[in-house]
Amino acid sequence: MEKALVKSFLGGIPNMFNGNNPYKDYKKIRDKMPIQRLSPMRWLVMKYDDAVSIMQNPSVSHWGQDTQTQFALFGKQSTMSKTMYAYAPEIDSPHRKKVLHGLAARNLKFEKVAMKLTAEKYIKECLSKGKFDFVSDFANPYTFETISRIIGIPEDDIPYLINLVGKLKNGYLTLINDLNPEDPIEKEFLIFLQKFIDNKSKTLDDDLASSLIESCKLAGESNEFALCLLLFLFYAGHDNMMNFLGNGFLSLYENQDVYNNLKNSPELIANCIDELLRYDSPVQFSLMFTKNDIVVRNVKIVAGSQILVCIGSANRDPEKFENPEEIKIDRNPQHLSYGFGAYRCIGARLAQLQSATAFEVLISNLDIDHLKVSNTSWKNEQYIQRGPKKIIVSINK
Numbered sequence: 001m002e003k004a005l006v007k008s009f010l011g012g013i014p015n016m017f018n019g020n021n022p023y024k025d026y027k028k029i030r031d032k033m034p035i036q037r038l039s040p041m042r043w044l045v046m047k048y049d050d051a052v053s054i055m056q057n058p059s060v061s062h063w064g065q066d067t068q069t070q071f072a073l074f075g076k077q078s079t080m081s082k083t084m085y086a087y088a089p090e091i092d093s094p095h096r097k098k099v100l101h102g103l104a105a106r107n108l109k110f111e112k113v114a115m116k117l118t119a120e121k122y123i124k125e126c127l128s129k130g131k132f133d134f135v136s137d138f139a140n141p142y143t144f145e146t147i148s149r150i151i152g153i154p155e156d157d158i159p160y161l162i163n164l165v166g167k168l169k170n171g172y173l174t175l176i177n178d179l180n181p182e183d184p185i186e187k188e189f190l191i192f193l194q195k196f197i198d199n200k201s202k203t204l205d206d207d208l209a210s211s212l213i214e215s216c217k218l219a220g221e222s223n224e225f226a227l228c229l230l231l232f233l234f235y236a237g238h239d240n241m242m243n244f245l246g247n248g249f250l251s252l253y254e255n256q257d258v259y260n261n262l263k264n265s266p267e268l269i270a271n272c273i274d275e276l277l278r279y280d281s282p283v284q285f286s287l288m289f290t291k292n293d294i295v296v297r298n299v300k301i302v303a304g305s306q307i308l309v310c311i312g313s314a315n316r317d318p319e320k321f322e323n324p325e326e327i328k329i330d331r332n333p334q335h336l337s338y339g340f341g342a343y344r345c346i347g348a349r350l351a352q353l354q355s356a357t358a359f360e361v362l363i364s365n366l367d368i369d370h371l372k373v374s375n376t377s378w379k380n381e382q383y384i385q386r387g388p389k390k391i392i393v394s395i396n397k
């Protein structure tokens with residue numbers, strides 16, 4: 001299995017989808033060939049039921065997060081696989097437990113007020129400009145500030161960091177595998193985080209960084225490993241959330257009746273978050289590896305294969321969702337954007353709270369009839385994540 005797995009891991013998302021709007025392409029492929037073999041050991045799965053059956057099949061590994069696949073794929077030494085493994089449900093991981101505890105509802109309830117104030121601060125700045133970029137002026141700083149506060153970054157350092165991470169060329173995940181980068185910006189960010197962790201470990205606090213530093217100490221892991229765990233949280237809590245807010249804002253702009261419904265009945269916003277996630281998820285694919293042979297829709301997929309489960313397509317499968325191309329506020333959908341089953345996202349509660357707060361503030365402050373959106377561009381590295389790079393919004397009074 002080992003050789004086959006390593007071979008199948010190479011290669012990204014097939015170049016078959018329009019990066020700006022992949023949904024028409026998804027539909028064509030889903031209707032014609034819901035499971036297809038991209039190469040001898042790579043498969044693409046487009047339908048909801050197949051996605052669910054794969055996601056909960058014990059013979060399938062999520063992102064290589066189990067002992068067998070992890071060691072076959074990366075070897076024991078890869079920091080990336082070790083970091084992801086630390087958050088996986090397979091083992092009784094102390095690090096995963098700390099994050100689950102830190103993001104539990106009772107611990108998050110105090111965050112709502114701070115999130116609201118943060119969102120209000122940034123929307124006020126946007127309004128005073130008259131013309132603003134939704135991504136860099138709102139979604140980026142709001143989501144970064146929120147996850148930084150939960151991690152325990154000192155308030156005074158947040159503006160400096162927002163500016164610094166805005167210049168990171170390759171995002172957070174690549175840093176996990178290269179803690180000694182050449183790039184001066186990457187270096188500066190890592191030096192900041194290393195100092196931050198060193199200081200925190202002297203006086204542990206009531207935040208996620210302290211919990212993870214503690215769990216690393218107890219597990220005999222270094223502060224460097226705590227740094228990797230934090231980088232993953234920045235990726236999940238900042239990149240994912242920023243992309244989701246961008247996707248959700250555009251979806252509402254393009255569906256003004258839904259926007260106005262939410263404006264008239266803001267109590268429906270929290271419910272609508274799941275529908276927005278179904279409609280346009282920031283996570284478009286899940287990467288699975290078969291540990292044993294499996295059968296999906298009468299097709300045999302042999303052990304050691306890679307399966308790309310297209311979450312974006314499954315979320316618009318008409319056999320699961322009636323009129324899937326429509327946003328329905330009261331649908332309450334069982335979407336797959338957070339994954340499914342034991343591996344489901346452990347930050348989902350935070351994501352719901354944070355995005356509901358953002359949309360409450362946006363909708364109460366922005367009148368859709370006076371908004372004009374132009375110059376939207378999409379991040380071009382269309383791999384797993386989907387999100388806008390820029391959304392220029394003008395306000396006509």
Ligand code: HEM
Pocket residue numbers: 055062063065083084085087088089099147233236237238240241244281282283286336337338339340343344345346347348350351
């Ligand atoms: C809209 C926002 C988000 C989406 C769509 C999302 C989606 C996902 C998905 C699809 C997975 C993998 C599930 C699988 O393996 O099958 C995941 C795992 C995870 N997510 Fe999220 N997520 C979001 C926000 C967050 C936030 C805010 C945090 C917390 C800081 C977070 C932390 C994590 C962690 C720690 C994992 C586990 C990673 C692992 O298993 O190694 N996520 N998320």
